[in-house]
Amino acid sequence: MNTRIMPEFDLLLPETVEQAVSLLDKYQDKASIISGGTDVCVAMKSGYRTDFLISLAKISGLDYLEYDPSTGLRIGAKTTISQVLSSADVKTYYPALWQAASIFATPQLRNTATVIGNLLRASPAGDCICAVYALGGNIVLQGAEGQREVSVDEFWLAYGVTARKVDEIAIELNLPAPVKGNRSSFKRLTRTNEDLAKLNAAAHLEMDGKKCKQARLSIGCVAAIPMRLEKTEALLKGAEITDDLLEKIVTNVGNEISPIDDVRSTAEYRNQVAGVLIKRVITQACCKS
Ligand SMILES: Cc1cc2nc3c(=O)[nH]c(=O)nc-3n(C[C@H](O)[C@H](O)[C@H](O)COP(=O)(O)OP(=O)(O)OC[C@H]3O[C@@H](n4cnc5c(N)ncnc54)[C@H](O)[C@@H]3O)c2cc1C
Numbered sequence: 001m002n003t004r005i006m007p008e009f010d011l012l013l014p015e016t017v018e019q020a021v022s023l024l025d026k027y028q029d030k031a032s033i034i035s036g037g038t039d040v041c042v043a044m045k046s047g048y049r050t051d052f053l054i055s056l057a058k059i060s061g062l063d064y065l066e067y068d069p070s071t072g073l074r075i076g077a078k079t080t081i082s083q084v085l086s087s088a089d090v091k092t093y094y095p096a097l098w099q100a101a102s103i104f105a106t107p108q109l110r111n112t113a114t115v116i117g118n119l120l121r122a123s124p125a126g127d128c129i130c131a132v133y134a135l136g137g138n139i140v141l142q143g144a145e146g147q148r149e150v151s152v153d154e155f156w157l158a159y160g161v162t163a164r165k166v167d168e169i170a171i172e173l174n175l176p177a178p179v180k181g182n183r184s185s186f187k188r189l190t191r192t193n194e195d196l197a198k199l200n201a202a203a204h205l206e207m208d209g210k211k212c213k214q215a216r217l218s219i220g221c222v223a224a225i226p227m228r229l230e231k232t233e234a235l236l237k238g239a240e241i242t243d244d245l246l247e248k249i250v251t252n253v254g255n256e257i258s259p260i261d262d263v264r265s266t267a268e269y270r271n272q273v274a275g276v277l278i279k280r281v282i283t284q285a286c287c288k289s
Contacts, residue, residue: 007044011052011055012054017142020054021168024167024169027051029166031051032053034056035078040053064079065090072175075175076171076172079114081110084101085101085102085110093178094135094178095285096135096202097131097184099185115132120170122225125196126220127188130186132152132175133226134203135204137151137173137174139152140172157225182207183203187284191264198221200277201217201220203278204217207286210240215237222258222259223258223260246282249282250276250279254271254272257274259274
């Protein structure tokens with residue numbers, strides 16, 4: 001049911017991460033975290049119910065974006081898409097994430113929506129999810145029993161479901177330091193630019209001249225969760241990226257996925273176009289025209 005009216009809930013405003021964790025521990029699945037609210041509020045107007053919204057608004061010190069060439073990028077729980085877009089370090093060293101931020105919704109929404117909120121929403125259409133999945137890294141979770149890190153390779157479990165436990169808050173995303181020859185790229189297809197993706201894709205390549213030493217490829221909107229294309233990655237590993245290889249990749253992607261029909265597109269369209277989109281992100285990462 002879609003309505004303009006929010007259902008009733010209690011808004012809780014902890015001032016520290018510890019207080020937020022203790023509220024989550026107390027209310028368990030009766031509570032939800034709200035950060036930018038651009039997913040939660042829409043969901044609540046469409047039938048999602050929660051008794052308590054635990055807002056991060058009053059917790060200071062979580063809106064950082066810090067790059068260190070030896071340890072990589074740290075993005076705090078309240079860092080917005082606009083902050084990512086303003087970062088020269090993200091643009092230079094993590095172009096897939098920067099490109100995802102650059103096409104994300106509208107300027108107003110980018111000022112509110114957070115990167116971590118996108119990852120925790122666990123939608124297969126999430127643009128930051130797609131870029132971050134290709135880039136690799138860890139999500140830092142803090143719960144009543146302390147902190148732990150979960151690799152992005154083990155984070156998205158089912159539609160809307162992550163490895164986060166019910167009493168945990170995601171406090172940080174860590175992306176690895178770029179190594180020599182690292183390149184990455186992101187693209188998406190939408191009906192209009194403000195719409196969510198019909199299909200999105202990202203590539204992260206470690207190149208040695210024309211040869212690809214390692215590849216991570218991710219694709220969204222073709223299953224209930226975002227996917228890594230491990231069979232296609234294997235074709236790239238150790239190979240020179242030629243036009244012939246790219247054509248083989250287009251075919252291989254079509255065989256590796258079993259897309260879904262949903263409100264934004266059809267399985268048939270996605271199956272035909274996915275391989276071409278992957279070819280384009282690989283080509284863009286390699287800076288070919
Ligand atoms: C008009 C519109 C356009 C949009 N366009 C795009 C788009 O182009 N691309 C795209 O990918 N998405 C888009 N979205 C979806 C949404 O904006 C993003 O997913 C956004 O990044 C969510 O961030 P948020 O801070 O608003 O999350 P919230 O709505 O606050 O939270 C989202 C989910 O994450 C959980 N959560 C948030 N923070 C934490 C935390 N620290 N720890 C644990 N759980 C947490 C919440 O409980 C909730 O389940 C759009 C939404 C709207 C309304």
